[in-house]
Structure formats: structure tokens, C-alpha cells
Amino acid sequence: MNQNLDSQKQVFRLITIPISHYCEKARWALEKLKLPYIEQRHTPPFHLLATGRVGGKTTPVLVTTAGVFTDSTTILKYLNSMAPANAKLYPTDSNLCQQVEELEDLFDEQLGPATRRWGYFHVMNDYQFMQKRWCQGVPFYERILFPLAFPITSSMARQKLNITPEATAQAYETINNIFAKVSELLVDGRTFLVGNSFSAADLTFAALAAPVVLPPQHPSKPSPLQELPPNMAAEINAFRETPAGAYVLRLYRDRSHLAPAI
Incomplete structure (x- = not known):
């Protein structure tokens, strides 16, 4: 499946703790790549209930049609895979x-x-x-x-x-x-x-x-x-x-x- 086309058909779900700077990292990547998302914010320890439902523990967690991503860097690399050539977060060189x-x-x-x-x-x-x-x-x-x-x-x-x-x-x-x-x-x-x-x-x-x-x-x-x-x-x-x-x-x-x- 073409990931660029797939990304245009879905709204991502980002599970966060509002103050977390690792969550901010994932949030910024979604915004930078102009990908629509819903942010579901939770305060500790209630975030464990939200992340646990999808197989995660810590935040951020990104829920997509392709799977669940439970680490900020993993999230960035997944999002990068569907970014256009002029917006890549990781250089092709x-x-x-x-x-x-x-x-x-x-x-x-x-x-x-x-x-x-x-x-x-x-x-x-x-x-x-x-x-x-x-x-x-x-x-x-x-x-x-x-x-x-x-x-x-x-x-x-x-x-x-x-x-x-x-x-x-x-x-x-x-x-x-x-x-x-x-x-x-x-x-x-x-x-x-x-x-x-x-x-x-x-x-x-x-x-x-x-x-x-x-x-x-x-x-x-x-x-x-x-x-x-x-x-x-x-x-x-x-x-x-x-x-x-x-x-x-x-x-x-x-x-x-x-x-x-x-």
C-alpha cells in the first residue's frame, strides 16, 4: 500500500501526558508533516490505562492503521516513511x-x-x-x-x-x-x-x-x-x-x- 496515500485517509491518535517533552517531540512531527491527529491527554497514573489498552506503557503512543508505535523516535521514523521527499525528517544521504x-x-x-x-x-x-x-x-x-x-x-x-x-x-x-x-x-x-x-x-x-x-x-x-x-x-x-x-x-x-x- 502507498503509505503517503494511506496517511491521507486516516486521522492518527496520539496518547500523551500533556507536560511530557517526549510527547511534544511526537506532536511536533505530526504538525511538521501536516498530518491530522487527535491528541488524547492523560495525567499520571491514568495514562497507564490508555496506553495499556493498545499495548503500550509509557507515552507517547501513536495509534495508526499500520500499528501502534510506543516510542518517540519510532514514531518519527514511521511518520518519516510517509513524508514527501522535501519534508523528510531523516536525510536520504x-x-x-x-x-x-x-x-x-x-x-x-x-x-x-x-x-x-x-x-x-x-x-x-x-x-x-x-x-x-x-x-x-x-x-x-x-x-x-x-x-x-x-x-x-x-x-x-x-x-x-x-x-x-x-x-x-x-x-x-x-x-x-x-x-x-x-x-x-x-x-x-x-x-x-x-x-x-x-x-x-x-x-x-x-x-x-x-x-x-x-x-x-x-x-x-x-x-x-x-x-x-x-x-x-x-x-x-x-x-x-x-x-x-x-x-x-x-x-x-x-x-x-x-x-x-x-
Whole structure:
């Protein structure tokens, strides 16, 4: 079957946790490729019920006529298979594609966990903030049950994600190191990280760096810096002032929303 034609006949279903930057990665890919989708948002731990019904555990999960995809990178590669030649997220040139995949792996495996830990460390104890972010667009019954579930869910998240002062300090160092690497790539004035077009490397970096840059155009409508803890706001400002942080801000300003969730 022609995948391009098949993609035009279906509306994809994306199961997410609203605040998740890995879900943002999948969401952005769908929008970039102008593919219609329905986003089904759930707050922890209720997301496990939604993902479990289709054979997944974590989010994001993309449900399609071709199957269920349960990892953000797997989702991008599936969507790339039906993208037109001028919109590919992975270059057709093997050398450029390898560079994109290497950067994507670095961002997935190191940057994503680090920015998540850093962000949660600063806000996990703020019930009102977490309620606003975790419950954005979720079913009404999840919002009603959130006050009961949050003490248990937040405790489990702290343990699972290793949200401690020591681990967060290491995460901050990891973020700085990766920002330095990206800034070094950009020093020659290039428009994109690899080659001459937007790729999975650019998308992944911007989405997974977003928690420490807070682009105003982010779909989650981030809080103004003055509403955040002072230390957190100061570090966000510092990240924004780096070439890598400025790059994230630019990509979000330029982001297309031609295929919003329906």
C-alpha cells in the first residue's frame, strides 16, 4: 500500500501526558508533516490505562492503521516513511542521516532525562503548578481524582526519575555540556544542525530542551518566568542566552501549526 496515500485517509491518535517533552517531540512531527491527529491527554497514573489498552506503557503512543508505535523516535521514523521527499525528517544521504540519528540518540538518552529531572526538581512540590500542567486537557474525571492521586504519583515520580539534589546537579551539568556541544555546531552560522534542512535532530533538540528554555510559543503555554521559583527562572534565562538556547527559541517561533490536533 502507498503509505503517503494511506496517511491521507486516516486521522492518527496520539496518547500523551500533556507536560511530557517526549510527547511534544511526537506532536511536533505530526504538525511538521501536516498530518491530522487527535491528541488524547492523560495525567499520571491514568495514562497507564490508555496506553495499556493498545499495548503500550509509557507515552507517547501513536495509534495508526499500520500499528501502534510506543516510542518517540519510532514514531518519527514511521511518520518519516510517509513524508514527501522535501519534508523528510531523516536525510536520504546516508552520511547525513547517520549524523542526525547520532544527535537524536544523544538528545533522547541524555538531554531528555536531564531536562525532565531538572524541571521536576524545581516544581514537583508546587501542587498548583503540577495540577495545571499535568491536567491540561485531560478528561474531567482525571481532574477530579487528581488531588487524591497526586501524593502517590509524585512520590513514585521522584523515585522513578531520581529527583534528588545530587542527581539534579548532575542533570544540570549534562544539560550545560549538551548545550555547549550544540552551540559549537551553530558557531559557523548554519541554519540547521545537520545539512541544509530541518531534521529529526533539530526537532528532538528543541522539544527536549524546551523545559529549560520555556519558549513562549510552546503548545503547553508555559508560565511567565516571574511565576517560577527565582533560581529556576535565573537558570532558564541563562540557557536562553546561549546560542543553543537562542536556537530553540527560533525554532519555536518558526514552528508551523498547520495540522493541529482535532
